[in-house]
Amino acid sequence: MKKKSNKQLLEMLRNMAEGLGETFAPFCEVVVHDLSNPKNAIYAIENNLSGRQVGQAVTELGLARIRDPEYPAVISNYANTFSDGRKVKSTSIGVKDESGEYVAALCLNVDLTLFQSFQGAISQFTRIDDREVHESLDTGAGHSERIHARIDEFAASRATSSRSLKPADRKQLVQELKKAGFLEIRRGAEIAAAHMGVSRATVYSDAK
Structure with a gap:
């Protein structure tokens, strides 16, 4: 009965992952982890940016939740990296069953590469040279x-x-x-x- 319940939960999380992945594409990967099956933990992956596959093993954070039911349910905006070195901002949400054990996790991984490019471009565009030139474009003469x-x-x-x-x-x-x-x-x-x-x-x- 518990296994069936977990399956229903995982399917609900899969639907959530699909919606989130489509909403935040192409910047955000969304992954559902089945913590009751750590050797084949990745249950679903939407907007795949990391190159991982369904059926791959649980991550270190997933293992920490499996070992400790008191581990925080939400870990948000922590630094991460993809295998090719791209910088990532991740959020992991653990999900417990009726007994209080972690059985699943929903994880969001935002690729910061493009945003950092934007940030660099904006920084360059808004840079002002430090010169002794003073001019006001306010036709109210500064009033x-x-x-x-x-x-x-x-x-x-x-x-x-x-x-x-x-x-x-x-x-x-x-x-x-x-x-x-x-x-x-x-x-x-x-x-x-x-x-x-x-x-x-x-x-x-x-x-x-």
């Missing part, structure tokens, strides 16, 4: 950040966001911005309006 900060500070004092201010509070804020001279600078009203999610005409109206 945008100060206007945004003043608005955000006012909104935070009322436990809300810049776009959720009540009309009366917004009017008070605009009056303060006007008094501080922010509406007199180039595009000041436009910058404030955009940050509060209202029209420039609304800002001019509140400023009266």
Whole structure:
């Protein structure tokens, strides 16, 4: 009866592995291990990236679970490697039967090669040369950040966001911005309006 129960469990895990493998292809290999049969532990393998085959023996982590029912059920995001040296991020989920013994495991192995290539390309693309050149592309001549900060500070004092201010509070804020001279600078009203999610005409109206 227990053997039949394990078979049903393994088939359920196989279906999960198939779905996960298809969802995260081509980056993630998903393997179902039958820990009740350590010499032929690999029960199913989806999106095969490691080159292993169904029927191969259990891994060291699988043996650790077989020996110790108290071994952690979830080991996530640990460093691993494929046989050809590719770096892998792995997660292993152990599954117990009714008696508390580990009988199966679902393992995900993410090939980091492509992601590391992306990371290198992005790092190169975003690299900035350390030269003594200073230029601002902000047509508000650098005032945008100060206007945004003043608005955000006012909104935070009322436990809300810049776009959720009540009309009366917004009017008070605009009056303060006007008094501080922010509406007199180039595009000041436009910058404030955009940050509060209202029209420039609304800002001019509140400023009266």
